[in-house]
Amino acid sequence: MAVQIEKTSSKKVLNSAVPQSRIPYNKPYVAGKELEYIEQAIANSQLSGNGNYTEKCHKWLEDNVEVKKAFLTHSGTAALEMASLIADIQPGDEVIMPSFTFVTTASAFVLRSAIPIFVDIRPDTLNIDEQLIAKAITSKTKAIVPVHYAGVSCDMEKICQIAEQHKLVVIEDAAHALKATYKKRPVGCMGSMSALSFHETKNIIAGEAGALLLNDESMIRRAEIIWEKGTNRKEFHLGLTDKYTWQELGSSFPPSELTAAFLFAQMEEADFITNRRVQIWELYHKGFEQLEMQNLVQRPVQWSEGERNGHIYYLLLENNQVRNELLKFLNDRDIKAVFHYIPLHTAPAGQRYGKAFGDLPHTIDISGRLLRMPLWVGLEDESVAEIIALVKQFFGK
Numbered sequence: 001m002a003v004q005i006e007k008t009s010s011k012k013v014l015n016s017a018v019p020q021s022r023i024p025y026n027k028p029y030v031a032g033k034e035l036e037y038i039e040q041a042i043a044n045s046q047l048s049g050n051g052n053y054t055e056k057c058h059k060w061l062e063d064n065v066e067v068k069k070a071f072l073t074h075s076g077t078a079a080l081e082m083a084s085l086i087a088d089i090q091p092g093d094e095v096i097m098p099s100f101t102f103v104t105t106a107s108a109f110v111l112r113s114a115i116p117i118f119v120d121i122r123p124d125t126l127n128i129d130e131q132l133i134a135k136a137i138t139s140k141t142k143a144i145v146p147v148h149y150a151g152v153s154c155d156m157e158k159i160c161q162i163a164e165q166h167k168l169v170v171i172e173d174a175a176h177a178l179k180a181t182y183k184k185r186p187v188g189c190m191g192s193m194s195a196l197s198f199h200e201t202k203n204i205i206a207g208e209a210g211a212l213l214l215n216d217e218s219m220i221r222r223a224e225i226i227w228e229k230g231t232n233r234k235e236f237h238l239g240l241t242d243k244y245t246w247q248e249l250g251s252s253f254p255p256s257e258l259t260a261a262f263l264f265a266q267m268e269e270a271d272f273i274t275n276r277r278v279q280i281w282e283l284y285h286k287g288f289e290q291l292e293m294q295n296l297v298q299r300p301v302q303w304s305e306g307e308r309n310g311h312i313y314y315l316l317l318e319n320n321q322v323r324n325e326l327l328k329f330l331n332d333r334d335i336k337a338v339f340h341y342i343p344l345h346t347a348p349a350g351q352r353y354g355k356a357f358g359d360l361p362h363t364i365d366i367s368g369r370l371l372r373m374p375l376w377v378g379l380e381d382e383s384v385a386e387i388i389a390l391v392k393q394f395f396g397k
């Protein structure tokens with residue numbers, strides 16, 4: 001048996017029978033009602049997508065992220081791929097994005113034969129440097145894809161202003177950012193479109209799932225068609241047309257109702273999940289304060305424009321060697337700290353399909369010095385304290 005979930009329990013973490021580190025970097029959290037809702041989905045006798053639970057999730061997202069329309073997808077990657085279809089990205093179009101991000105931020109557009117233009121990040125928030133975006137725009141630029149790293153918002157006011165000036169589409173990669181805020185509004189509500197991920201390593205999870213959120217009303221009808229394999233299935237079901245036909249290029253984007261049922265149980269607990277993650281984030285932050293004063297580590301910068309959602313806690317070490325030594329020190333003690341991202345512009349496919357805008361010095365530097373600490377809802381305060389003590393011990397403090 002791989003996992004144990006007690007139906008009656010709430011606030012449980014999956015216990016894996018697969019060998020894991022004593023303190024893994026992530027453990028999927030189970031809110032409590034997942035199995036009950038999955039049973040209900042089975043009883044509803046609709047297992048394919050776009051049933052009751054999908055509708056509940058759509059409504060929750062529309063209310064919580066303050067967007068006009070939500071579409072569940074089978075992954076965050078699929079949400080980005082759907083966005084590139086809706087934006088009508090054509091071969092040779094340029095799409096501006098950070099290099100310091102997950103692979104599929106770029107590959108979703110490369111699938112449409114577009115060219116990712118990789119721009120450097122700011123050394124404070126590790127988000128795309130909005131000052132560089134305008135400089136990277138050419139006559140081929142079609143879209144800007146800001147990634148809200150670690151659940152900290154990009155400077156969306158500036159980015160949307162640049163996009164408006166140049167008539168570009170803004171597609172937010174908000175995979176890290178559900179329940180984070182920017183100027184008191186939910187992150188994900190400012191671009192024409194935003195992609196979310198519910199992968200098991202994110203804050204709100206469903207194994208593999210995602211969502212595409214739309215703010216631009218003029219995109220909704222095409223989005224409905226693209227979501228449902230490029231057909232007018234929706235209008236057919238509403239009785240608005242007597243034919244159900246292929247209308248344009250789409251794909252199969254909805255997740256099954258089983259996934260949506262699991263996801264809805266998580267959404268109901270979203271505040272609890274976010275609060276606990278933020279609590280752990282703050283424990284780390286306080287715990288590493290002294291080391292930062294002694295110039296041994298750099299902690300994430302507290303950004304005044306919004307509230308974070310505790311998605312990632314990271315430290316920046318002095319250089320790549322110290323980072324790798326600390327990584328090994330913790331891993332040797334069965335604590336799974338991890339690093340990411342290998343800059344996309346230096347990766348084989350990134351070089352083949354994309355273009356770097358300049359040398360991206362901050363991206364290269366940060367990628368070599370960043371270390372992520374374990375962070376999940378069930379992580380005990382004592383474990384956080386142990387990790388902090390071990391990092392201090394590593395520095396001889």
Ligand SMILES: *Cc1c(COP(=O)(O)O)cnc(C)c1O
Binds near residue numbers: 101104173175
């Ligand atoms: C996780 C993630 C994705 C992809 O989400 P999946 O649900 O795993 O497909 C895209 N972009 C970023 C920044 C991510 O962290």
